[in-house]
Amino acid sequence: MLALTWLLPAQYAAAECLIVNFKNGTSTSFDINDRPEVGFDASQMIIKSQALEATYDVETVDTFTFGSEAGVLNSILEKGEVRIVYKNSECVEISGLEAQTPAYLHSLSGVTLAAIQADSSGTATFNLSSFAKGVYIITTCNSQSFKIIKR
Known part of the structure; x- marks a missing residue:
């Protein structure tokens, strides 16, 4: 979960x-x-x-x-606003990024586990299927952070 x-x-x-x-x-x-x-x-x-x-x-x-x-x-993304969206039990999507903007997945100890770039629509998707159960942090270049718990 x-x-x-x-x-x-x-x-x-x-x-x-x-x-x-x-x-x-x-x-x-x-x-x-x-x-x-x-x-x-x-x-x-x-x-x-x-x-x-x-x-x-x-x-x-x-x-x-x-x-x-x-x-x-605020139902519409405003300029500079980033949202996290659930895709399925293994994927999390970040929307509202500028094209090619990086987003990062970190362990709680601060180790960067994955870095991806947003596509042309400003969306970046993290596939968590290869990661163990645990707590992770997703950060974006505009300093927003999201805590993810994979169960």
């Missing part, structure tokens, strides 16, 4: 909720103060917090992001 933890950029400081949008047009939200952890296995999205645990079929999930009860704070 792959779990994601965000180090929230300043533009999400007002986030109240983790919002999950489904392909059928519905959505659900989780209180950000409960520190929900988002995990994935081969076919399920699992959201765990101290208060609850919810499981959804990955095929039914469209997107998930941060927002407020009034809606998503």
Whole structure:
């Protein structure tokens, strides 16, 4: 299973909720103060917090992001904003990079394990299938970091 933890950029400081949008047009939200952890296995999205645990079929999930009860704070990538997107249980995609911009996968001890460049659309995909279970950090050139837990 792959779990994601965000180090929230300043533009999400007002986030109240983790919002999950489904392909059928519905959505659900989780209180950000409960520190929900988002995990994935081969076919399920699992959201765990101290208060609850919810499981959804990955095929039914469209997107998930941060927002407020009034809606998503920023559903469109702005210039310089980078987002991490779950692809499947072994791949994580970074979007919003400039073409050919590098992104790095590091161990917790700071060792760089992989470096990839964004494609022409600004997307970089890390395939984690060859890495052991554990905690990893993905960094981008604009100083954003994402903690990845491979289970």
